[in-house]
Amino acid sequence: MQRYFTITQLTQEFDITTRTLRFYEAQGLVTPQRRGRQRLYTPGDRTRIKLILRGKRLGFSLAEINEMVGMYGSAPGEIGQLRLLMDKIQARRDELLEKQRDIELTLLELDDVEAGAKSRMVELVSSGVSEGV
Amino acid sequence: MQRYFTITQLTQEFDITTRTLRFYEAQGLVTPQRRGRQRLYTPGDRTRIKLILRGKRLGFSLAEINEMVGMYGSAPGEIGQLRLLMDKIQARRDELLEKQRDIELTLLELDDVEAGAKSRMVELVSSGVSEGV
DNA sequence: AGACGTGTTGACTTTAACGTAAAAAGAAGA
DNA sequence: TCTTCTTTTTACGTTAAAGTCAACACGTCT
Numbered sequence: 001m002q003r004y005f006t007i008t009q010l011t012q013e014f015d016i017t018t019r020t021l022r023f024y025e026a027q028g029l030v031t032p033q034r035r036g037r038q039r040l041y042t043p044g045d046r047t048r049i050k051l052i053l054r055g056k057r058l059g060f061s062l063a064e065i066n067e068m069v070g071m072y073g074s075a076p077g078e079i080g081q082l083r084l085l086m087d088k089i090q091a092r093r094d095e096l097l098e099k100q101r102d103i104e105l106t107l108l109e110l111d112d113v114e115a116g117a118k119s120r121m122v123e124l125v126s127s128g129v130s131e132g133v
Numbered sequence: 134m135q136r137y138f139t140i141t142q143l144t145q146e147f148d149i150t151t152r153t154l155r156f157y158e159a160q161g162l163v164t165p166q167r168r169g170r171q172r173l174y175t176p177g178d179r180t181r182i183k184l185i186l187r188g189k190r191l192g193f194s195l196a197e198i199n200e201m202v203g204m205y206g207s208a209p210g211e212i213g214q215l216r217l218l219m220d221k222i223q224a225r226r227d228e229l230l231e232k233q234r235d236i237e238l239t240l241l242e243l244d245d246v247e248a249g250a251k252s253r254m255v256e257l258v259s260s261g262v263s264e265g266v
Numbered sequence: 267a268g269a270c271g272t273g274t275t276g277a278c279t280t281t282a283a284c285g286t287a288a289a290a291a292g293a294a295g296a
Numbered sequence: 297t298c299t300t301c302t303t304t305t306t307a308c309g310t311t312a313a314a315g316t317c318a319a320c321a322c323g324t325c326t
Contacts, residue, residue, distance in 0.1 A: 007303075018303080023284060036292075037304055054235050059192020061282075071246050075253050082254050089247050096236050096243075102187050103229050103236075106201075110229075113204050114222050120208050121215050140273075151273080156314060170274055170321070194312075 004033075004040040014053060024052060029066055058099065068092060137166075138174040146179075147186060157185060160195055162202065191232065201225060 007018050024030050025039075030048050032039040041049075048069060055065035071089065076082055140151050157163050158172075163181050165172040174182075181202060188198035204222065209215055 017285080019284065019286085022304085027283095038292080039303085054239065057192065058232060058235050058239070059190065063282090072242075075249065077257075079254065079257055082250050082257070085250050086247060089243050089250070093240065093243055096240055099191060100233070100236055102191050103233055106187065106191070107226065107229055109205075110222050110226055114219060116208065117215050117218050117222070121212065124210075124212055124215070150315080152314065152316085155274085160313095172273080196312090 004042060005046055007032075007039050007041070010041055010046060010049060014049060016053070021049070024049070024062070027062055027066065029062065029069065058096075136175070138176075138179055140165075140172050140174070143174055143179060143182060147182060149186070154182070157182070157195070160199065162195065162199055191229075 007021055010016075010021060011018055021030070021039075025032065029052055030041075030045050032041045032045050034040065051069050051072075052062075052065050055068060056062075060068070067088070071085060074085070076085060140154055143149075143154060144151055154163070158165065162185055163174075163178050165174045165178050167173065184202050185195075185198050188201060189195075193201070200221070204218065207218070209218060
């Protein structure tokens with residue numbers, strides 16, 4: 001059983017560069033163990049990286065992602081901190097819901113554009129031009 | 134009836150700076166008319182700006198946004214161009230659908246984190262600490 | 267005419283998120 | 297052991313998307 005991943009294994013799996021992974025480490029987003037100088041990534045690290053990349057796809061900055069990922073392991077022992085955490089959760093949720101609406105709207109508009117393109121296509125074809133497949 | 138918007142009206146409405154709007158113009162994303170040196174934004178320009186900002190919220194680059202917004206007005210007169218357009222539309226749609234899935238997953242994880250925080254809160258409270266509202 | 271507010275242009279600066287290159291250190295196979 | 301490959305560290309470069317600052321141009325209110 002392979003307990004650790006090397007840096008290049010992960011770069012290949014996620015199609016990123018070593019520079020990127022080391023940069024994320026410098027930002028405190030992942031903290032792989034070391035065997036000598038070499039980095040060893042655990043499955044947990046791998047999961048964090050997945051989360052980071054998902055955050056990136058959604059347009060969050062690394063700073064925001066850092067905060068979000070930081071929520072996962074944390075079980076703040078104090079009530080005030082817990083309230084703060086829940087506030088942050090709600091804020092993120094609101095953002096995500098807004099993004100959802102934005103996506104819906106964009107998809108609808110894409111449908112419109114496509115419909116226009118299709119009808120335009122029909123026009124062109126029926127106007128007598130013979131076109132191959 | 135107010136046919137045009139000034140630059141500051143729009144910056145206030147969308148909470149951006151004049152620098153941003155002029156930058157978008159330099160990138161060819163909007164092309165307001167001029168009265169002398171002054172920029173005059175039409176309702177159409179305003180709509181474009183809305184689209185741009187929506188794209189930004191979804192994490193698209195200005196270059197990508199430029200391409201997307203460019204799709205709207207275009208009715209390419211040639212079949213090959215139309216096919217290309219439809220391909221681009223499909224590519225964007227795929228991206229958006231992926232973002233949707235990413236959002237769903239993230240929302241689910243936020244639910245988990247919140248549930249954990251809540252139960253942790255109950256523990257703390259029931260362990261005898263008297264806390265105000 | 268003078269002052270004020272708003273707008274414009276141009277130039278330089280900044281920040282995030284990496285890219286790229288150089289030099290050295292281990293690891294692994296012939 | 298020699299070579300080859302991967303990895304690491306350090307440092308400088310780059311790109312996108314603005315921020316900041318200076319100087320100048322209008323319109324208008326007094």
